[in-house]
Amino acid sequence: xxIFWDPRQLAHAPSIxxxxxxxxxxxxxxxxxxxxxxxxxxxxxxxxxxEDPILRVHPRAYVDFLKSAHDDWCAAGxxxxxxxxxxxxxxxxxxxxxxxxxxxxxxxxxxxTPIAAGTxxxxxxxxxxxxxxxxxxxxxxxxxxxxxxPGHHCGADYMGGYCYLNSAAVAAEAAIAAGRSRVAILDIDxxxxxxxxxxxxxxxxxxxxxxxxxxATDYPFYWGHPDxxxxxxxxxxxxxxxxxxxxxxxxxxxxxxxxxxxxxxxRADLLIVSYGADTYAHDPISHFAIETRDYxxxxxxxxxxxxxxxxxxxxxxxxxxxxxxxxxxxxxx
Amino acid sequence: xxIFWDPRQLAHAPSIxxxxxxxxxxxxxxxxxxxxxxxxxxxxxxxxxxEDPILRVHPRAYVDFLKSAHDDWCAAGxxxxxxxxxxxxxxxxxxxxxxxxxxxxxxxxxxxTPIAAGTxxxxxxxxxxxxxxxxxxxxxxxxxxxxxxPGHHCGADYMGGYCYLNSAAVAAEAAIAAGRSRVAILDIDxxxxxxxxxxxxxxxxxxxxxxxxxxATDYPFYWGHPDxxxxxxxxxxxxxxxxxxxxxxxxxxxxxxxxxxxxxxxRADLLIVSYGADTYAHDPISHFAIETRDYxxxxxxxxxxxxxxxxxxxxxxxxxxxxxxxxxxxxxx
Numbered sequence: 284x285x286i287f288w289d290p291r292q293l294a295h296a297p298s299i300x301x302x303x304x305x306x307x308x309x310x311x312x313x314x315x316x317x318x319x320x321x322x323x324x325x326x327x328x329x330x331x332x333x334e335d336p337i338l339r340v341h342p343r344a345y346v347d348f349l350k351s352a353h354d355d356w357c358a359a360g361x362x363x364x365x366x367x368x369x370x371x372x373x374x375x376x377x378x379x380x381x382x383x384x385x386x387x388x389x390x391x392x393x394x395x396t397p398i399a400a401g402t403x404x405x406x407x408x409x410x411x412x413x414x415x416x417x418x419x420x421x422x423x424x425x426x427x428x429x430x431x432x433p434g435h436h437c438g439a440d441y442m443g444g445y446c447y448l449n450s451a452a453v454a455a456e457a458a459i460a461a462g463r464s465r466v467a468i469l470d471i472d473x474x475x476x477x478x479x480x481x482x483x484x485x486x487x488x489x490x491x492x493x494x495x496x497x498x499a500t501d502y503p504f505y506w507g508h509p510d511x512x513x514x515x516x517x518x519x520x521x522x523x524x525x526x527x528x529x530x531x532x533x534x535x536x537x538x539x540x541x542x543x544x545x546x547x548x549x550r551a552d553l554l555i556v557s558y559g560a561d562t563y564a565h566d567p568i569s570h571f572a573i574e575t576r577d578y579x580x581x582x583x584x585x586x587x588x589x590x591x592x593x594x595x596x597x598x599x600x601x602x603x604x605x606x607x608x609x610x611x612x613x614x615x616x
Numbered sequence: 617x618x619i620f621w622d623p624r625q626l627a628h629a630p631s632i633x634x635x636x637x638x639x640x641x642x643x644x645x646x647x648x649x650x651x652x653x654x655x656x657x658x659x660x661x662x663x664x665x666x667e668d669p670i671l672r673v674h675p676r677a678y679v680d681f682l683k684s685a686h687d688d689w690c691a692a693g694x695x696x697x698x699x700x701x702x703x704x705x706x707x708x709x710x711x712x713x714x715x716x717x718x719x720x721x722x723x724x725x726x727x728x729t730p731i732a733a734g735t736x737x738x739x740x741x742x743x744x745x746x747x748x749x750x751x752x753x754x755x756x757x758x759x760x761x762x763x764x765x766p767g768h769h770c771g772a773d774y775m776g777g778y779c780y781l782n783s784a785a786v787a788a789e790a791a792i793a794a795g796r797s798r799v800a801i802l803d804i805d806x807x808x809x810x811x812x813x814x815x816x817x818x819x820x821x822x823x824x825x826x827x828x829x830x831x832a833t834d835y836p837f838y839w840g841h842p843d844x845x846x847x848x849x850x851x852x853x854x855x856x857x858x859x860x861x862x863x864x865x866x867x868x869x870x871x872x873x874x875x876x877x878x879x880x881x882x883r884a885d886l887l888i889v890s891y892g893a894d895t896y897a898h899d900p901i902s903h904f905a906i907e908t909r910d911y912x913x914x915x916x917x918x919x920x921x922x923x924x925x926x927x928x929x930x931x932x933x934x935x936x937x938x939x940x941x942x943x944x945x946x947x948x949x
Binding site for chain 2: 301302303304305306356361363364365366368369370371372373374375378379380381382384385388389391392393394395438441443481498499500501502503504505506508
């Protein structure tokens, strides 16, 4: 299996997030990528496909914001990472905003997603990594994009949950532009992939299926409930399978079978897996009970769909086990 | 002029807010009220009118959230003030939320509005203060409610900008319930009164007119633009007059005359003034250039409307001048 990675994905090195009433060290660090690299073996550099594939998902104004935000933050006399503090939670509409704090809040929904000096660089190469892994499916059955930072909480025009550009969504759009007609996205990160869901919520040609912690107890709280099923042409093309804290292999497999049945019925010609290793029993910010030895079993079930499969890295924060968990998952394909 | 105040409004003593990428001491302190009390002379206690007038503006679920939020925060193992970190900025809808962080984000739009142990108590007596000042208009032409914390950023079901219950809005509804038919609210705090605007946005019987710093450069950023004019039956009953940073008396008076013309044309039978002393030239978090000697001039212009007038305290953070500014303003009536 080809694995794609670009060292520029390390440029994003935020130091803080604001969370549970405190400013704390950011859990999403370059060390995560290093831990995965150490475990999965040789990688290949992506080729640069420019901004066009990104702009199929993310509007120009949002991309420009990401590029300039840290410079604008410094120009306002601030130091360190840029964080928002006020959000257009009611009567959200298109506005011409000047102050960096206003733009940070407009293009975010939380205070956990700091913009540092290297954020745009890493987000950009992140997406290129996913696009090159997608191309590798022309010859291979499966490919892995070592995406870092993750992407699935990021909507078309907002960041959140450590995510800046949505690599899975950009890859799905690129696949459709290249001739695929029905793409399924299976999100098995511990947290609901609210950004991906939102991007394709009204689309009938992209199925979004997510297994995740119940948003009643876990981030991102406001999205990921079973009654979110899509709208318009996308009605029925979103399936959320929330699970309780403490979920282990047996219950996870039951939900996975339900997800795979839906994907099979959708007659997808491409599968994108948003894979988070934060379902791991000892993940420091999550609460499922999947063990390292379980990941190959999950992957094997997914592989049984027989679809060309792009695996995109999302979360996972148990640094000592992260590489082993990713390698174990990939070994199942 | 009767002045209403209850010492329980001091119970709310938050220590922090998160702002411009840092956690800092909260600018909205009990010392603000003390500074005003020292300057304005004797006050009267409000009578307790219970929760019914509050529930005319704020839904029961929001009120219950305010009451229990700090206990729930402590029960989750947290210490200090409760602050949110994730917000339902897209696809906001009615949800049954469990975790305190989810409910904080659902009922707030910023990270500047901490909930401390005494928050509900102060917010409650704050509103009672405004309601008793309203009653004093049965015999007097003008009355002052020393509201603290402020209220005008608070919407029906969300807190923000140091505001938890919207005293001006609760007083307006109480006045209508008591027989007034057309109420005008004039908001002359430095910051746009987005909560008050939102509460009455679709109402034709309550006129909302606000003079404030341009939201392009100043909080609350997303609301307070001239093209926000109301909707439905409220179309035309919202008037926003944003002014540039650096605005002094002359330009402020020009906007005030425009505001007063609109209020006169509305044929209001009651005026509620949301008064912020943060238009003061030396306010530490604001950028207008009004001097202490200017405040009586502004009040005199407002008094010329000849309407029964309830003055409700909103912002103002220059502790050494705050009392003088409030006393100067009240002296103009």
